[in-house]
Amino acid sequence: MKAKLKTLKLGYIPVYLILLFFLMVTMFPFLWILLSSFKANAELMRAPFSLPETWNFSNYVEAFRVGNLGRLFWNSLFVSTISTAICILFATMAAYAVRKGGKWAKIIYFTIIIGIFLPTNSLLVPYYLIAAQFNLINTPWALVTTYMAMGLPLTLLIIYGFVRGVPEEILESAEIDGCNMFQTYYRILLPLVRPGVATAAIFQFLFSWNEFIFALLLTTDQSARTLQVGISLFKSVYQNDFTTMFAAIFSSLIPIIIIYIFLQKHIIEGLTSGSVKG
Amino acid sequence: MKNKVIVALILFLMLVVTACSQGDSNDTEAAQEEHELTFHTHYVGNEGRAETIQAIVDEFNEEHEGRAKVVIDATPDPQTMYDKNRTSLATDTVADIFYFQHNPVDADRYYGSDKLIDLSPHLDDGWGDSFSPEGLDHGRYEDQIMAVPFESMMVPIYYNTELFADAGIDEFPTTWDEFFDAADKLMENGITPIATGTGENAWSTQLMYSYIVSSIAGEDLWELELDDEAFLEGARILDRMFEYSPSDAVGLTYSSYASYFINENAAMIVNGPWMISQFYEQGGDEFAEKVGVGTMPAYEGGKGEQGAVIAGVNFVLTGKKHEDPLKEEMAVEFMKYLTHTDNAKRLFLDSGALMEAANFEINEDDDADRISIDILENLQAAPYEFKHLINAKSTAVANEFPSAVSALALGEVTPEEFVEQMAGVEE
Amino acid sequence: MKNKKKLGVFLFILPAVIVFAIYFVYPIGFLLFTSFMTWDGIGSMSFAGLDNYEKLIDDHVFHKSLMNTLIWGASAVFIHIPLALLLAIILSYKVPGWKFFRTVFFFPNLISTLALSMMWLFIYNGQFGLLNAGLEAVGLGFLQRNWLGEMSTAFPALIAHWIFYVGIFMVIFMAFIATIDKSIYEAAEIDGANIFQRELLITIPLLKPGIAAGVLLAITNTLKNFEAPFVMTNGGPVNETMVMALHIYRQMVNFDYGYANTLAVMLILAGGFMILVVQLVFREKNA
Numbered sequence: 001m002k003a004k005l006k007t008l009k010l011g012y013i014p015v016y017l018i019l020l021f022f023l024m025v026t027m028f029p030f031l032w033i034l035l036s037s038f039k040a041n042a043e044l045m046r047a048p049f050s051l052p053e054t055w056n057f058s059n060y061v062e063a064f065r066v067g068n069l070g071r072l073f074w075n076s077l078f079v080s081t082i083s084t085a086i087c088i089l090f091a092t093m094a095a096y097a098v099r100k101g102g103k104w105a106k107i108i109y110f111t112i113i114i115g116i117f118l119p120t121n122s123l124l125v126p127y128y129l130i131a132a133q134f135n136l137i138n139t140p141w142a143l144v145t146t147y148m149a150m151g152l153p154l155t156l157l158i159i160y161g162f163v164r165g166v167p168e169e170i171l172e173s174a175e176i177d178g179c180n181m182f183q184t185y186y187r188i189l190l191p192l193v194r195p196g197v198a199t200a201a202i203f204q205f206l207f208s209w210n211e212f213i214f215a216l217l218l219t220t221d222q223s224a225r226t227l228q229v230g231i232s233l234f235k236s237v238y239q240n241d242f243t244t245m246f247a248a249i250f251s252s253l254i255p256i257i258i259i260y261i262f263l264q265k266h267i268i269e270g271l272t273s274g275s276v277k278g
Numbered sequence: 279m280k281n282k283v284i285v286a287l288i289l290f291l292m293l294v295v296t297a298c299s300q301g302d303s304n305d306t307e308a309a310q311e312e313h314e315l316t317f318h319t320h321y322v323g324n325e326g327r328a329e330t331i332q333a334i335v336d337e338f339n340e341e342h343e344g345r346a347k348v349v350i351d352a353t354p355d356p357q358t359m360y361d362k363n364r365t366s367l368a369t370d371t372v373a374d375i376f377y378f379q380h381n382p383v384d385a386d387r388y389y390g391s392d393k394l395i396d397l398s399p400h401l402d403d404g405w406g407d408s409f410s411p412e413g414l415d416h417g418r419y420e421d422q423i424m425a426v427p428f429e430s431m432m433v434p435i436y437y438n439t440e441l442f443a444d445a446g447i448d449e450f451p452t453t454w455d456e457f458f459d460a461a462d463k464l465m466e467n468g469i470t471p472i473a474t475g476t477g478e479n480a481w482s483t484q485l486m487y488s489y490i491v492s493s494i495a496g497e498d499l500w501e502l503e504l505d506d507e508a509f510l511e512g513a514r515i516l517d518r519m520f521e522y523s524p525s526d527a528v529g530l531t532y533s534s535y536a537s538y539f540i541n542e543n544a545a546m547i548v549n550g551p552w553m554i555s556q557f558y559e560q561g562g563d564e565f566a567e568k569v570g571v572g573t574m575p576a577y578e579g580g581k582g583e584q585g586a587v588i589a590g591v592n593f594v595l596t597g598k599k600h601e602d603p604l605k606e607e608m609a610v611e612f613m614k615y616l617t618h619t620d621n622a623k624r625l626f627l628d629s630g631a632l633m634e635a636a637n638f639e640i641n642e643d644d645d646a647d648r649i650s651i652d653i654l655e656n657l658q659a660a661p662y663e664f665k666h667l668i669n670a671k672s673t674a675v676a677n678e679f680p681s682a683v684s685a686l687a688l689g690e691v692t693p694e695e696f697v698e699q700m701a702g703v704e705e
Numbered sequence: 706m707k708n709k710k711k712l713g714v715f716l717f718i719l720p721a722v723i724v725f726a727i728y729f730v731y732p733i734g735f736l737l738f739t740s741f742m743t744w745d746g747i748g749s750m751s752f753a754g755l756d757n758y759e760k761l762i763d764d765h766v767f768h769k770s771l772m773n774t775l776i777w778g779a780s781a782v783f784i785h786i787p788l789a790l791l792l793a794i795i796l797s798y799k800v801p802g803w804k805f806f807r808t809v810f811f812f813p814n815l816i817s818t819l820a821l822s823m824m825w826l827f828i829y830n831g832q833f834g835l836l837n838a839g840l841e842a843v844g845l846g847f848l849q850r851n852w853l854g855e856m857s858t859a860f861p862a863l864i865a866h867w868i869f870y871v872g873i874f875m876v877i878f879m880a881f882i883a884t885i886d887k888s889i890y891e892a893a894e895i896d897g898a899n900i901f902q903r904e905l906l907i908t909i910p911l912l913k914p915g916i917a918a919g920v921l922l923a924i925t926n927t928l929k930n931f932e933a934p935f936v937m938t939n940g941g942p943v944n945e946t947m948v949m950a951l952h953i954y955r956q957m958v959n960f961d962y963g964y965a966n967t968l969a970v971m972l973i974l975a976g977g978f979m980i981l982v983v984q985l986v987f988r989e990k991n992a
Contacts, residue, residue: 045833112725117925181710268879387747
């Protein structure tokens with residue numbers, strides 16, 4: 001790759017113009033939310049894009065007092081992590097089975113894929129009934145199971161795309177070497193499809209992290225609610241406390257960004273390591 | 279390397295699990311003996327009434343320790359709260375105590391569901407007397423009372439007295455002709471006369487439309503068809519009103535046009551008493567002192583009378599049907615407590631909210647704000663009261679309004695087509 | 706041996722099947738069933754036959770929302786994904802600061818849709834919005850408008866707010882590019898291929914599986930898109946920005962669950978159709 005740098009030199013100006021443009025549109029929300037979180041509501045409405053007149057931390061105090069963000073953060077992390085872990089486990093197992101299985105396994109695969117397009121709002125009533133049936137209402141497990149299930153079809157779709165690309169010889173040679181199905185799955189297949197796992201995990205985690213309506217519907221108090229519900233405490237149609245909400249949003253972003261930067265290396269490594277193409 | 283990642287992840291997961299499970303254990307065990315009741319409300323977070331409601335719940339819990347414990351199920355956005363109520367009704371898990379925005383068409387869906395508590399046996403011991411008979415009618419279904427009036431509203435036309443004075447307008451217009459004259463003067467001063475928008479449920483716009491039509495058709499406007507001549511004339515006036523609205527009125531959301539009024543870019547806004555706390559908190563005392571309370575201008579030759587106001591029951595309080603008579607007793611006990619005159623008065627003094635059972639008196643030494651008092655006086659002086667569109671018509675009609683009125687404002691449809699479209703939804 | 710394999714396959718697919726049976730067979734059955742009913746979501750149902758499906762024919766808001774949903778999906782495929790690809794290719798050259806850009810471009814994907822949508826409300830606002838102020842500043846004041854309130858600009862503006870947040874796909878594509886064998890490029894260079902030819906003729910074809918995954922993910926995201934239009938325009942003005950998911954929600958709020966679920970069935974069919982198209986397009990040369 002290094003060799004190519006030389007060739008690119010002429011193109012640096014347009015390249016950086018493109019990068020700067022994207023830097024602007026992506027950093028903008030972040031900075032704007034940060035700056036707004038120090039303003040008073042009236043000031044935000046009067047001059048939404050100026051620097052704060054005074055740097056006022058009271059919004060943060062208010063956000064933590066009313067929103068109970070600390071507790072909600074742990075709930076969010078718990079729900080997102082566990083639902084992602086279970087979802088990935090089930091999906092990789094199923095993808096392997098579809099790969100190994102006959103026609104009926106393929107039929108099951110295509111049937112499950114249809115689930116991707118169930119619109120969230122149409123699922124409110126059925127999913128509530130299911131969670132109530134298993135006695136999970138107002139526990140984090142209601143959200144774990146629901147998110148896991150909602151994400152399963154998409155996760156399976158992504159991961160099967162990778163599993164399909166694993167050369168047959170590799171799987172066969174593992175079996176000849178005496179690996180049973182579980183060993184082949186764990187030792188051979190999983191490492192090979194790590195890019196797929198990483199891709200799917202990012203999607204599933206962010207979906208769980210940002211989901212709002214089920215988090216609200218399936219829980220009634222702070223012991224089980226997630227950050228998105230906490231943030232929504234500051235937004236209602238007739239009473240908008242934007243600046244406190246932005247303080248809450250920004251507070252909730254810090255940990256996830258730290259986690260992302262910390263895990264980025266592993267995520268990227270996961271994405272690149274598999275090299276299905278051999 | 280790979281193993282390290284897995285080990286790290288597992289450790290991380292365990293950390294999370296323990297962190298979460300520790301927190302869970304404290305709340306669950308205590309409430310074995312007493313009946314736990316959920317109260318689903320949007321008076322939470324930074325809402326003007328949140329602290330008072332929380333205090334009322336705490337006091338109730340203290341008084342009924344060992345017998346009942348009310349837990350707040352918080353859903354800050356009213357629209358989301360209705361969504362959650364609907365879903366939980368469909369799934370038979372509705373909160374023990376909740377309220378909803380009343381309209382005569384859809385209220386019967388709730389009442390007829392056979393999932394709500396019948397309050398009629400509980401109203402005899404004096405509780406029923408704290409409500410007006412008309413108020414109680416909102417909860418009547420066949421021979422039962424399924425809900426009691428909870429929050430009322432009086433929706434005035436707030437105006438900025440200073441901006442009016444600067445434009446040479448001495449008092450709030452009493453006819454629509456005067457209204458548009460005043461609006462012209464404000465425009466000359468570079469002020470947007472009326473803060474309104476068609477985003478979300480087009481809240482202030484539908485209030486304005488209700489005011490205009492009532493000035494033409496009088497008290498019983500909602501008994502007419504939506505494409506009646508009165509509504510057509512109302513649509514023409516509303517269409518004209520958009521010339522005096524913010525330039526970005528189409529699609530403008532409540533928080534934006536409300537801020538136009540609070541930041542003194544706009545001179546008038548139609549809205550309920552819950553806005554008073556925003557006047558004080560966001561605009562400051564100096565601004566709040568400028569806010570005047572206006573009522574309906576008259577339409578020449580119309581049946582409506584100047585000074586009439588949009589008012590009446592907005593929310594009705596109800597709850598889940600119970601098998602256990604003791605639990606039902608406790609749920610009713612809380613409803614009585616919540617709607618008690620003393621607590622209604624507290625909510626009024628703290629936030630300007632008008633709760634039904636408003637037969638309390640305001641004394642000299644009560645710390646009531648000036649705007650709330652003005653509203654109350656205007657309400658008492660009003661020749662009649664009427665409902666706004668959202669409280670009078672079905673949800674389907676209310677939901678059609680923002681889209682239809684945007685088309686009207688953009689000139690995509692004529693007033694004739696607008697009223698036809700509205701009438702078409704009602705069927 | 707054969708039986709053992711069958712048992713293994715069965716055991717491996719079982720958890721997913723159980724989850725699917727509980728969380729999808731039941732809701733899909735429920736949707737299908739209620740789509741033939743008149744139901745307000747609270748009281749009892751009554752059989753409506755094909756009434757709800759006949760309603761689809763005359764419901765111009767449904768037509769509009771279907772059209773908008775498809776346009777949004779198309780913009781995901783033809784603008785969103787290519788932009789992600791462009792950035793991925795640029796950053797894969799490891800231009801100075803590439804790690805910083807890679808991290809930062811991902812940030813908007815960490816922020817909830819709700820927060821982003823609210824910010825864009827402020828940007829597009831007709832009176833104090835940033836976009837209008839910016840146009841004014843560079844002398845293009847005549848272009849100022851109420852972006853989300855005018856029929857001609859509302860839907861493009863709604864799509865545009867999201868189209869540059871490509872970080873998630875960029876990261877995925879970068880990962881795929883990193884797996885490409887470098888010797889292929891060297892061979893191309895010897896053959897005299899310039900940088901554009903190289904990317905167009907080598908990288909992109911080799912990225913095909915990654916692009917296929919990206920396209921599918923982007924389409925699924927956009928088809929179910931609800932929050933952004935709900936917060937920013939609520940379908941307005943005059944249903945100009947109505948999308949399927951929002952139209953479904955509207956019917957539920959109106960206590961018409963039967964028709965809402967009929968629309969949901971339509972959305973599933975539309976999604977299935979798009980998956981099929983993507984599979985066909987990308988299978989062709991892959992096989």
